[in-house]
Each structure stands twice: as C-alpha cells, then as structure tokens.
Amino acid sequence: MNAIQRSQKTLKAFRLLKAGFKTSIIVNDTGLKPDYIRSLTKELENVQLKGGQLPEAKAILNTHFASIEGYAFLSTYLTLTTKQTSNHLDLDVLARAYQLYIKIRNQCELCKSSNTSAIDINEAWVLLRSFKINNIVFHRCRHCYNHFIIPADKQPNATCPFCYLKRKVS
Numbered sequence: 032m033n034a035i036q037r038s039q040k041t042l043k044a045f046r047l048l049k050a051g052f053k054t055s056i057i058v059n060d061t062g063l064k065p066d067y068i069r070s071l072t073k074e075l076e077n078v079q080l081k082g083g084q085l086p087e088a089k090a091i092l093n094t095h096f097a098s099i100e101g102y103a104f105l106s107t108y109l110t111l112t113t114k115q116t117s118n119h120l121d122l123d124v125l126a127r128a129y130q131l132y133i134k135i136r137n138q139c140e141l142c143k144s145s146n147t148s149a150i151d152i153n154e155a156w157v158l159l160r161s162f163k164i165n166n167i168v169f170h171r172c173r174h175c176y177n178h179f180i181i182p183a184d185k186q187p188n189a190t191c192p193f194c195y196l197k198r199k200v201s
Contacts, residue, residue, distance in 0.1 A: 032062075043123075044071055048078050050126040051152045053085065060122050088161035089182050091154045095192035096147040102169075102180045104132045104155050105162055120163055122156075129155050 032040070040061040047057045054068050061068075072078055092098050108128035112121070129152045136149050150158070161167045162180070169178045172191035181189045 041071065044068055045075065047122055047126070048072055048075055050122075050129070052122065052126075052156065053153050054082055055085065056122070056153065056156055085153060085157050088158055088167050091150060091158060092167070092180065092182065094147075095190070095195045096145060097150070098179050098181065098192040099196075100136075100147070100150050101158050101167075102178065103135065104128065104150060105158060105169075105180060107132045107135070108155075108159060120156075120159060125156060125159060126152070 040063055044057050044061050044063055044067075047060065048068070048071060054065055057063070057068050058065050092101055108125060111124050111128050111131075132155070133149060158167065158180070166183055167180050168183050170181050170189050171178050172194060175191060175194050175197075177191065177193045179189075179192050
C-alpha cells in the first residue's frame with residue numbers, strides 16, 4: 032500500500048470511527064491494523080472505541096418492533112444504493128442511510144410512544160451483511176401485504192410485526 036492509499040484509508044477510518052462503527056468493521060473494510068485504528072481513536076475528541084462481539088441478525092430481530100426497525104433501516108439503505116453498489120457493502124452509504132433512518136425514526140409517533148430503541152449502526156451493518164448473504168430476507172404478509180424482514184430459516188412461521196402490533200393496539 033502506497034502513502035496515498037494509506038492516507039485515503041486513514042481518512043475513511045476517521046469517518047467510520049466518527050459514525051460509530053466498531054473496530055472490527057473498520058478493520059474489515061479498510062484493511063488497516065486494529066492497533067492503528069485504536070491509535071486513531073485517541074486523536075478524535077468525543078469518540079469512544081467500540082469493541083466487543085457483533086450480535087447475530089437473529090438476536091437483533093428478536094422482537095416485532097426490532098423487525099420493523101430493521102426493515103426501516105434496510106429499506107432506507109436499498110433506496111440509497113445503485114445497481115453498481117447493490118452487491119457491495121458500502122459503509123459510506125450505510126452511514127448515510129443510518130443517519131436518514133434515525134431522522135425518519137425521530138419523526139415517527141409510534142417510535143416516540145414506545146419504549147423501543149433504534150438499532151445502532153453496528154447492528155445495521157450486521158443486518159445489511161446478513162441480507163447480502165441471504166441470512167435474512169424480505170417477507171410479504173399475506174394479510175396486510177406489508178413487507179418485513181425475518182431470518183431466512185423462519186419464513187413458513189413468520190408473524191407479521193405490523194399485524195401483531197395492530198392486534199395489540201386494537
């Protein structure tokens with residue numbers, strides 16, 4: 032890697048750290064060493080290093096609300112991607128989609144009134160990666176016709192989170 036490539040990767044690592052990505056995701060995307068990423072964190076104000084294991088998609092989608100949250104993020108990401116980038120997991124697009132998802136979520140009355148929390152940017156990465164490798168899929172409800180996401184192995188038994196919430200409120 033030449034000096035220009037290293038500088039570009041370092042600048043990208045700074046952007047990803049500021050966005051809140053975990054070290055392992057940044058290392059995977061940039062190819063920079065974990066120790067180097069940790070040293071970059073020290074140069075940034077108000078940025079805490081995020082370590083630890085990433086959850087599995089199934090663990091993220093463990094509630095009906097979480098399934099809706101995941102669907103909202105994935106739909107936003109897919110809206111921002113082009114055919115050229117649709118197979119590539121672009122972290123810059125992911126960060127933009129995540130910011131937009133949070134803005135949309137903050138306008139949602141149901142989100143404000145419920146005790147649910149937004150998925151974080153690292154969970155968004157896990158969901159997107161799982162979607163790209165078909166571990167989670169879009170499923171269409173045969174009652175309300177809304178789409179939602181579920182683990183691929185759960186399809187036949189899938190309960191629509193929108194129908195579930197409608198029944199719960201009624």
